Amino acid sequence: MMSFNSFPDKKIIANLSAKMLLEIGAINFRPNDPFILTSGKTSPVYIDCRKIISFPRVRSALMDFGASIILRDIGFESIDAVAGGETAGIPFAAWLSERLSLPMQYVRKKPKGFGRDAQIEGFITEGSKVLLVEDLTTDGQSKILFCDALRKAGAQVSDTFVIFFYDIFPETRENLAKNGVNLHHLVTWWDVLAVCKETSFIDISSISQIENFLNSPDEWSLNNGGKEV
Structure with missing residues (x-):
């Protein structure tokens, strides 16, 4: 187990x-040929x-960084299990649960629809403290x-960890906080x-x-062919 002194800044x-x-x-x-997001908005950047x-050395380093942030910001004994969100969060939850020596589950976007009609796969103990892991967050709704x-x-569930946080929509942290969830991340568009x-x-x-977009994403989208907010 790593110590606080070994955590990178x-x-x-x-x-x-x-x-x-x-x-x-x-x-x-692609500032001159913007990406079209699922919302219909346009963006000059895409993650x-x-x-x-597919990059073992990069993913290993990122998971080490993630484990250090989780231990420092949440605690060494404050999590009982790690849950990955379907589908992109599942591999990251698996690697982090291994590093933190914790059980893992994963969460479906909706119940399976047959068999046990399960939305959670894996074993959850009643009252266990679970960390939700996903790849990224934009507005925090998922x-x-x-x-x-x-x-x-x-x-x-009081905490969620993501690799990438957009950090350009001011309501994201507020929405999560209203629902009792603290957000932890590695990197943002500003970084x-x-x-x-x-x-x-x-x-x-x-x-x-890109800087114009980050400072005013909705306005940038409207000025570059995106749907009205």
């Missing part, structure tokens, strides 16, 4: 995590955390739904932007477009 974690995601192509930039599973499902199954500026990973014009 959070700023270092964010910087290195951003660099690793850029290196493996998990972060994509695909699923790519991490985290709330997963936490509600775990609570209905008898778990206590990625900082790395791009210091490394010249992308051109100055693209950086300006």
